[in-house]
Amino acid sequence: MEKEQKKLAVYVHIPFCAKKCGYCDFLSAPATGQVREAYIRALRQEISAFAERNRKALLDYYVCSVFFGGGTPSLLFEGVLGGILGLLREKLIFREDAEITVECNPNTLTTKKLSSYQRDGVNRLSIGLQSADNRELALLGRIHTFEDFLLSYRMAREAGFSNINIDIMAALPGQTMDSYAKTLGTVVKLKPEHISAYSLIIEEGTPFYERYGERDFGGLDGKPSDECLPDEETERAMYQLTGEILGEAGYSRYEISNYAREGKECRHNICYWNRTQYLGFGLGAASFFDGCRYCNVGDLTSYMEMAACGKPVCKKITRLSKKDSMEEFMFLGLRMMCGVSESDFSRQFGMGLFEVYGEVLKKHVSLGLIKVRDGRVSLTERGIDVSNAVFCDFLLDG
């Protein structure tokens, strides 16, 4: 009997950028051409070795999405990503209409690169704009201006890309409601298919943490300055405004921070929230495969040495228990506006959603943070604001 083929997503991490931004805590840094070449070699070795070890198992999967993330994958010379894609196609079964995304930054795209992406089958671009205000971009430490972005975006359209995401950020240093509204308006006019609108998070270990981490809003000696972070109220108001402006322009929010025109939701991201399995290749990349979560080593030298020997490059494997899986099902699924389905839960775990989480659901429904409708459980608007506090309660004791 023929087995049903299972969905699989692939993430490829490119840990290089032109210049590290002050807020960025992803595994990424500038590097010389030599290092980049060596890394791509290691990456290919990792992919080949993995495919070799799991040849039989992989026959049951088809790839529905590939995402080149970073860092700045568009920094690489033309043909490099295509080479990796070619290798993936050789080792894995691809679905005809697989979504293939490259994360790009303005000032790294050229017409040559864009047409090579087209040839290689890349069908989606995700471009990091962050803000349409040049002063805010400078405070963030971005290497580009809004005009640079505009040029890249037009080049991409001219090259034939019909599925483009633009990344923007709220709660930036020096940002006001007005300037953020302007960014939103400007982006909407460009009519991208997808918009990711994140709030800036000040992560420990970044230069921004030094500056903004200890103080509430980053004002010096308690005095507000025009480089301050917006306060919580403003940040939430910005979030509301995002929904309003983008909603009017025909984008619907399908996840806490993601907005799309109908049918243009990012399939790759949805895989994460739906707990579809995925393979992560490259430095520090995470995978979810065969009931386990894996995390690759984060040290470049060790990664390259291990990959060169054809050894697995993961440093951590967590086998998920049923409890872990149920928890994930909830706190990942609830990030999506459509929420989680009762029937999916009972099909996957053989227990009713209300049997496991009855008390918690009751509490949050009565607090107005969660709604239950038509067999689906989802966050309310207010629930989104405090979603971490809600998710915490879905972690089971013991």
Next chain:
Amino acid sequence: MDQNRIRNFCIIAHIDHGKSTLADRIIEKTGLLTSREMQAQVLDNMELERERGITIKAQTVRTVYKAKDGEEYIFNLIDTPGHVDFNYEVSRSLAACEGALLVVDAAQGIEAQTLANVYLALDHNLDIVPVINKIDLPSADPERVKAEIEDVIGLPAQDAPLISAKTGVNIEDVLEAVVHKIPAPGGSENHPLKALIFDSVYDPYKGVIIFCRIMEGTVKKGTPIRMMATGATAEVVELGTFAPGQFLPCDKLSAGMVGYLTASLKNVKDTRVGDTVTNAQEPCSEPLPGYKKVNSMVYCGMYPADGAKYPDLRDALEKLQLNDAALKFEPENSVALGFGFRCGFLGLLHLEIIQERLEREYNLDLVTTAPSVIYKIHKTDGDVIDITNPSNLPDPSEVDYMEEPIVSAEIMVTTEFVGAIMKLCQERRGNYLGMEYMETTRALLKYELPLNEIIYDFFDALKSRSKGYASFDYELKGYERAELVKLDILINKEEVDALSFIVPEATAYERGRRMCEKLKAEIPRQLFEIPIQAAIGSKVIARETVKAMRKDVLAKCYGGDITRKKKLLEKQKEGKKRMRQVGNVEIPQKAFMSVLKLDED
């Protein structure tokens, strides 16, 4: 050893005048320890004491001194605690001695505790030998201090040894003074056994170790003994004397000697400090007088942060009680905090020390409620009851009137700060009794103060308002009628019993307002709005609101690193576990203690 060659004495001093350092030097000079063996302060062997620089537990040590007359003398040096909270422990130690060395700082002169300790020593008929310490200090003025001792205390001080315990200068003079100015003990070794318990420690192998001074008679291995107050009987298993840092077993202890006994006593309640040990078969006619009954002055609730640790807390308190006759406790339970104990202490320092020992030595995580004094409640039906826990106060309709404990306080301060200190006492509802000038630059202020007003932070306030120059001593005077009310705190409309206070009616509004402010700052925002109210009976007198949590959302997804996201959620959940659930509200443990520190801001 001939009784004439024994000297039982202690050292009394104001805090920081160098008592422990002098004890170290005496031990060193009497040669039982080499310099190499000396720790910085031999007597203070408890970790906590070293850190705080004060002696909590009375300890005793026996050394041998070869005097200038060529004879060897046994010195039993009994260490005494140095804080006003521990007056009772001081008195126990004093009763075991014939004399006391009075250490006075050559620069600072007499302080409030110097006087208090001298009066206590005189109460026990001790011979007092003044010693002037810290003569190496540039600001030392030994002649002025000598004059002060003679004028203020009335002790001859012209030939007082002038020493520096720190550098070791003239320690020999002190040793000779002990031999010549402190009398040898009396008592007959042929009389029936009569020994005073002045301390005891619990040892997991030997059981209770009793520290005692033999007043009359003799005790040997195998002697059947009886504690006269508790009636407990046992047979002596081991006995001996105190070498520095260790027990030194011997065959017998007789009248005039100081030593220890073990008798396989496991029950801590059998060896009450202050009791008289006698021979069970040949008892003395009556117990020794002189030990004051210890009274707890300050009470608070102590609860394990983890309810399952309740038995551990009980065991730890029992063990501490053995070493600390002043500690009292009894089970109680609180709606907010679950099962715990209402504990009685000599004062706030004593409370803090016990709390720290429970946390450090017994690894317990505690929630401590606001300290309270003992109030006398005169009910309308004529009954008078003592209340140590504000939440046990009867309904106001059943209360005729209330009384609170009042202390007589003596505050010594340099004249420039008299105004500031008088203002402080006024704020604390003090009743001015008078002022005496000790000399031109220093005055002794006398006040009556409600005990309740000094147990929180009076000492700190005193120090800060006098730039550290004021010293303070007090004793319980009695009870006085006061207009008091019970102030309740309601969090999210529910009364939190552990936060109830009894306060003077006149300051209730202010206190309630500040408690609400403080709690607002301590309670983290939660998913819903939380009203915090202060109320007297059903009347709300102050209110604050902890606004609902505005934002707690992770915008991004860290690529596919779900494990990282889950860790963040787990950490957040762990933080919630460390809080106390009262109704729907999570209250951090430190909030219960923070309401005491209203004066810090």
